[in-house]
Amino acid sequence: MTTYLITGVAGFIGSHLADALLAQGHGVRGLDNFATGKRGNIPAGVDFIEADLANADAVASACLGVDAILHEGALPSVPRSVKEPRPSHNANLDGTFNLLEGARAAGIRRVIYAASSSAYGNQPGFPRVETMTPQPIAPYPVQKLAGELYMQSYARVYGMETVCLRYFNIFGPRQAPDSPYSGVIAKWALQMLEGQQPTIQGDGEQGRDFTYIANAVSANLLALNAPAGNVAGRVFNVACGERISLNDTYRLLAKITGYTGAPVYTEPRAGDIRNSLADISAAREAFGYAPVVNFETGLERTVEWCRTQSAAAELPRG
Numbered sequence: 001m002t003t004y005l006i007t008g009v010a011g012f013i014g015s016h017l018a019d020a021l022l023a024q025g026h027g028v029r030g031l032d033n034f035a036t037g038k039r040g041n042i043p044a045g046v047d048f049i050e051a052d053l054a055n056a057d058a059v060a061s062a063c064l065g066v067d068a069i070l071h072e073g074a075l076p077s078v079p080r081s082v083k084e085p086r087p088s089h090n091a092n093l094d095g096t097f098n099l100l101e102g103a104r105a106a107g108i109r110r111v112i113y114a115a116s117s118s119a120y121g122n123q124p125g126f127p128r129v130e131t132m133t134p135q136p137i138a139p140y141p142v143q144k145l146a147g148e149l150y151m152q153s154y155a156r157v158y159g160m161e162t163v164c165l166r167y168f169n170i171f172g173p174r175q176a177p178d179s180p181y182s183g184v185i186a187k188w189a190l191q192m193l194e195g196q197q198p199t200i201q202g203d204g205e206q207g208r209d210f211t212y213i214a215n216a217v218s219a220n221l222l223a224l225n226a227p228a229g230n231v232a233g234r235v236f237n238v239a240c241g242e243r244i245s246l247n248d249t250y251r252l253l254a255k256i257t258g259y260t261g262a263p264v265y266t267e268p269r270a271g272d273i274r275n276s277l278a279d280i281s282a283a284r285e286a287f288g289y290a291p292v293v294n295f296e297t298g299l300e301r302t303v304e305w306c307r308t309q310s311a312a313a314e315l316p317r318g
Contacts, residue, residue, distance in 0.1 A: 003027035005066040007073030010037025012175045014072040018043050020217050031062045041174055053095025060102035068110040071099055081140035082271045092143035100154050110161040112223050113151045116144040117168040117276055127279040130235050138271030155233030163223045163231045168239035168278050172213030173305035189306045192259035202268035204247035207275045209239040212298030215291045226287035239278035240291045256303045
């Protein structure tokens with residue numbers, strides 16, 4: 001039986017990856033410190049270790065006896081990193097270094113790294129292609145880009161099969177909807193279902209390549225099993241290849257939830273990018289990636305989850 005280590009296993013993306021790997025009959029070890037993740041997200045069957053990525057010894061121990069690693073653990077969010085750059089740096093950069101060193105000592109074959117589309121910044125030119133020179137703006141994308149470079153370095157110097165997946169605006173069930181750092185879709189869905197007036201930061205015409213969680217899970221699983229010659233040491237966009245404005249997203253969510261109110265418009269968020277749109281051809285050619293759930297279906301599934309959780313008074317907080 002193949003065993004995988006997932007860092008950030010109690011988080012939004014990490015817990016979905018754990019579900020998928022367990023469903024395939026694999027062993028899953030998970031590591032999390034609950035800085036943002038929830039204990040209730042961890043599926044039964046995970047060999048769980050409560051530890052911080054800053055603890056190099058604990059990370060090294062977690063790496064022993066596993067076949068590959070999916071490194072999802074991070075302190076996410078651009079605004080969080082603008083407000084408090086040091087905790088983000090410690091988690092996102094020092095933690096990634098500790099993970100790589102633990103993997104190297106344990107002889108781990110492959111590491112899949114959760115990179116960020118925010119590395120592209122606000123440079124001109126769409127869609128975003130992996131060959132573009134990154135131009136990160138805020139501390140968080142700088143940290144995630146530095147993690148990419150570390151991954152590529154370990155591939156070149158130590159022969160580790162590292163693969164960087166640049167996520168574009170992942171959304172779906174389990175994304176904390178009322179956190180100040182959550183994705184806008186989760187937040188708006190909750191507000192609309194509760195009859196609260198959502199806020200759009202900026203004019204709403206900024207666009208995002210929103211990507212439902214099932215697509216991110218599919219990309220990770222495909223990258224885990226792809227031939228090393230196709231993926232090792234490389235960076236890939238993970239998205240749907242479609243730009244959706246925040247205003248259009250708001251209208252679709254209002255339709256799905258039955259909400260009839262207008263949004264409140266405020267000043268743009270500090271450090272945010274204006275638009276995002278991915279070219280996903282490299283991932284398609286290297287490991288057969290293609291979106292498995294479209295945007296509107298993803299919205300419907302997310303709203304249904306929020307509605308169910310809200311009715312049960314179990315909506316995750318924070």
